[in-house]
Amino acid sequence: MRKRLIVSAAGAAALLLAVPAAAAPAGAGTPGIGDPYYPTYGNGGYDVSHYDIRLTYQPATDRLEGTTTILATATQDLTRFNLDFALDVSQVLVNGRPAAHAATGEQELEITPAVPLAKGAAATVVVRYAGTPSKVSRYGFTAWLRTPDGGIAAGEPESAWWWFPGNDHPADKATFDVSVQVPDGTQAISNGTLVSQTSRLGWTRYNWRQNKPQATYLATLALGRFEISTDTTPGGLPVLNAYSKDLGDNAGAARASVQRTGEVLDWLSGYFGPYPFGSAGGYVPNVTTGYALETQGRVFYSPRQFAAGSNTSVVVHELAHQWYGDSVSLQRWSDIWLNEGFARYAQWLWSEHENEGTAQEITDYVYALHPAGDTFWNVKPGDPGPERQFDAAVYDRGALTIQALRNTVGEEAFFRILKEWPAEHRYGNATITQFQEFAERVSGKPLGDLLNTWLYTAGRPAAGPAAPPAGGATFAAAARPSADAVPEPRSWKQIRATDGVHDHAERHPAGSRP
Numbered sequence: 001m002r003k004r005l006i007v008s009a010a011g012a013a014a015l016l017l018a019v020p021a022a023a024a025p026a027g028a029g030t031p032g033i034g035d036p037y038y039p040t041y042g043n044g045g046y047d048v049s050h051y052d053i054r055l056t057y058q059p060a061t062d063r064l065e066g067t068t069t070i071l072a073t074a075t076q077d078l079t080r081f082n083l084d085f086a087l088d089v090s091q092v093l094v095n096g097r098p099a100a101h102a103a104t105g106e107q108e109l110e111i112t113p114a115v116p117l118a119k120g121a122a123a124t125v126v127v128r129y130a131g132t133p134s135k136v137s138r139y140g141f142t143a144w145l146r147t148p149d150g151g152i153a154a155g156e157p158e159s160a161w162w163w164f165p166g167n168d169h170p171a172d173k174a175t176f177d178v179s180v181q182v183p184d185g186t187q188a189i190s191n192g193t194l195v196s197q198t199s200r201l202g203w204t205r206y207n208w209r210q211n212k213p214q215a216t217y218l219a220t221l222a223l224g225r226f227e228i229s230t231d232t233t234p235g236g237l238p239v240l241n242a243y244s245k246d247l248g249d250n251a252g253a254a255r256a257s258v259q260r261t262g263e264v265l266d267w268l269s270g271y272f273g274p275y276p277f278g279s280a281g282g283y284v285p286n287v288t289t290g291y292a293l294e295t296q297g298r299v300f301y302s303p304r305q306f307a308a309g310s311n312t313s314v315v316v317h318e319l320a321h322q323w324y325g326d327s328v329s330l331q332r333w334s335d336i337w338l339n340e341g342f343a344r345y346a347q348w349l350w351s352e353h354e355n356e357g358t359a360q361e362i363t364d365y366v367y368a369l370h371p372a373g374d375t376f377w378n379v380k381p382g383d384p385g386p387e388r389q390f391d392a393a394v395y396d397r398g399a400l401t402i403q404a405l406r407n408t409v410g411e412e413a414f415f416r417i418l419k420e421w422p423a424e425h426r427y428g429n430a431t432i433t434q435f436q437e438f439a440e441r442v443s444g445k446p447l448g449d450l451l452n453t454w455l456y457t458a459g460r461p462a463a464g465p466a467a468p469p470a471g472g473a474t475f476a477a478a479a480r481p482s483a484d485a486v487p488e489p490r491s492w493k494q495i496r497a498t499d500g501v502h503d504h505a506e507r508h509p510a511g512s513r514p
């Protein structure tokens with residue numbers, strides 16, 4: 001029955017409108033955290049501080065069994081509350097007492113504790129469950145990536161529902177312990193530090209710990225046959241990378257890129273300040289997808305990112321997110337520019353560092369590449385809408401915005417903003433409005449008109465972000481180079497190759513979003 005509830009955008013809207021009025025009794029937490037892009041994602045009424053996820057996985061069958069223990073605090077009196085989850089639940093306990101539970105909507109797990117929770121009360125929620133994630137579809141797709149030797153959870157905004165129940169929205173960050181038992185010979189990789197690994201009776205258990213707050217979509221799980229590489233950077237940061245044993249011709253280029261993680265982090269630290277986490281690294285599983293994702297402290301890369309050879313630019317992009325996106329997370333999904341604009345701009349800085357085109361040269365090229373009337377300019381990076389959240393324009397126009405900011409506030413203030421913003425909101429959440437206020441405070445310049453033009457107004461701004469000439473006047477639009485006159489920066493193809501990050505949108509048939 002409930003599978004047919006969401007048959008169209010109109011049907012979904014009617015359902016959402018109906019929930020608070022008809023279905024939510026007094027004291028029930030809302031089934032969404034209040035994000036207009038994804039009304040049912042996350043939940044209201046509580047705040048999670050820690051996830052303890054304990055799993056057993058069989059790669060031959062993709063069978064996943066688990067118990068997740070959630071430490072939360074009620075933010076209102078609660079007779080009932082929701083988690084987001086898609087696997088089959090056999091038992092729920094709240095503060096040690098069995099709780100009634102029901103699967104509703106697409107990914108709602110509705111929990112009624114035996115004893116209501118008072119505002120401010122601590123809750124320990126235990127959920128036992130099992131399923132075959134690759135066979136579980138929600139909104140017409142599965143985010144679980146089945147591989148010949150296992151499975152992968154890495155997707156934005158959705159991926160958690162297929163392996164742990166939670167408050168699935170970046171506004172509620174928490175620490176994580178992930179413990180996974182797999183048959184000997186299979187590896188289980190997750191975020192943070194590998195605390196311990198033990199083998200017994202043909203099974204190996206891997207215990208991972210993420211001790212810094214982490215958004216649920218940045219939690220990742222990789223199950224399969226990997227070669228693990230460990231190292232320590234000159235600054236003492238442990239780095240753990242993992243490569244599927246089945247990468248074929250991409251194996252060399254993947255290693256030649258991801259093994260430079262420590263070097264790239266050192267370089268990024270010069271712009272963004274100290275690396276915010278206690279460990280770093282990436283993994284390249286044998287998936288057929290094309291995207292990469294900034295999963296916290298352990299980046300997910302599709303082998304296709306390296307199909308044309310090594311690509312350090314994608315490594316720069318995903319590692320830049322560790323500051324812009326992971327440590328400082330968006331408050332609402334409409335704040336996506338704070339993630340993608342800055343990660344893309346880091347690639348432009350890397351291009352400059354590699355002598356393959358300066359940020360200003362790439363700016364001139366991108367502006368010229370898209371003439372007035374190009375649909376590229378229809379996307380507003382400051383509020384692209386859920387369907388265009390990962391549109392190339394969010395990345396490229398987003399980075400143009402940052403170059404426009406740089407040219408407006410000047411080099412000194414700009415690089416102070418880049419470095420001090422991640423410190424200002426470390427391990428927290430922030431909005432574009434807060435960024436504007438911060439940049440205005442640091443630079444002493446009003447930025448409302450600039451950001452309104454570049455982030456919130458459809459259409460091509462009359463002039464590209466031009467470097468101010470020595471005299472201080474700005475270029476007139478007529479003085480800008482014509483499209484034909486701007487040469488392609490040498491780094492352009494590598495930067496474009498990163499746009500494989502957008503292909504996860506293909507999983508979502510048009511109109512299937514809530």
Ligand SMILES: [Zn+2]
Nearest residue numbers: 339340343501
């Ligand atoms: Zn990105």
